[in-house]
Amino acid sequence: MELDDFLYTSAGRGRYACFTGTNRLMFITHRTDKYTELDEVKMVTKGGCTWVQLRMKENLNLEVAKAVAHFTMFDCDTDCACCLDDDLEMAFKAGIHCVHLGKNDMPVSEAWRRIIEKGKEDLFLVGATANTFEDILKADREGASYIGLGPYRYTETKKNLSPVLGLEGYRKIMEQCREAGLEIPIFAIGGIEFEDIAPLMETGIEGIAVSGAIINAEDPVEETRRFIREINKHKPDPCRDDSEI
Numbered sequence: 187m188e189l190d191d192f193l194y195t196s197a198g199r200g201r202y203a204c205f206t207g208t209n210r211l212m213f214i215t216h217r218t219d220k221y222t223e224l225d226e227v228k229m230v231t232k233g234g235c236t237w238v239q240l241r242m243k244e245n246l247n248l249e250v251a252k253a254v255a256h257f258t259m260f261d262c263d264t265d266c267a268c269c270l271d272d273d274l275e276m277a278f279k280a281g282i283h284c285v286h287l288g289k290n291d292m293p294v295s296e297a298w299r300r301i302i303e304k305g306k307e308d309l310f311l312v313g314a315t316a317n318t319f320e321d322i323l324k325a326d327r328e329g330a331s332y333i334g335l336g337p338y339r340y341t342e343t344k345k346n347l348s349p350v351l352g353l354e355g356y357r358k359i360m361e362q363c364r365e366a367g368l369e370i371p372i373f374a375i376g377g378i379e380f381e382d383i384a385p386l387m388e389t390g391i392e393g394i395a396v397s398g399a400i401i402n403a404e405d406p407v408e409e410t411r412r413f414i415r416e417i418n419k420h421k422p423d424p425c426r427d428d429s430e431i
């Protein structure tokens with residue numbers, strides 16, 4: 187099946203990732219001297235996070251990917267979705283059904299071609315990075331399931347950052363998306379701290395992608411809960427009861 191044909195199938199039309207409640211927080215791993223990726227995933231899922239991205243820039247490792255995938259699928263109290271940064275082939279090998287692709291990674295359209303070739307199009311999500319409205323438009327046209335739009339501010343977690351957007355940048359880009367009738371879910375990312383959640387959510391984004399603010403917190407489990415509650419204050423969800431978070 188060609189990509190264009192796929193985009194008109196129910197899977198293609200339904201390719202936008204569906205985010206409610208606890209998965210409007212996307213936690214992105216970042217190995218430190220204190221925590222491994224699996225340590226971090228265990229902490230944030232204990233704090234109620236149900237959407238993690240395994241990002242291993244220095245040490246891409248299939249065994250780690252398999253361990254994190256297994257934990258999120260079988261050992262996690264909540265039904266947690268797992269995404270792998272950069273490497274679609276490793277996602278296939280690890281049994282991970284979401285890949286996040288940046289502007290220097292494999293094109294979103296090529297990822298879908300390979301996913302369709304394996305008959306996994308009903309299972310998979312493909313996320314894309316954007317720094318401008320034009321990046322969002324291109325990724326949406328190529329079939330992206332969600333967008334990581336950033337960076338919000340300078341961060342040491344990612345090298346070679348694109349130009350910092352700031353709050354005004356999100357306001358402008360989200361307005362362009364509304365004017366263009368784009369509905370693709372957009373996550374803000376890049377140096378985001380707890381205090382940034384409210385103003386960013388008020389620009390109309392779907393959620394927040396974060397790494398350091400949670401990893402570096404005194405209590406990452408409680409900080410995860412705090413982030414989820416704050417994000418959800420700005421995305422009323424009639425069928426959600428946050429009292430358990």
Ligand SMILES: Cc1ncc(COP(=O)(O)OP(=O)(O)O)c(N)n1
Nearest residue numbers: 271286287288289315334344375395
């Ligand atoms: C949700 C989300 N948004 C953006 C990124 C950045 O991806 P990329 O541009 O490929 O950079 P690296 O993460 O590979 O350094 C992301 N990973 N997740």
Ligand SMILES: Cc1ncsc1CCOP(=O)(O)O
Nearest residue numbers: 341343344376377396397398
């Ligand atoms: C992966 C990525 N892409 C843009 S900024 C960033 C790092 C996010 O981590 P932090 O929340 O620690 O800034």
Ligand SMILES: [Mg+2]
Nearest residue numbers: 272287288291
């Ligand atoms: Mg990448």
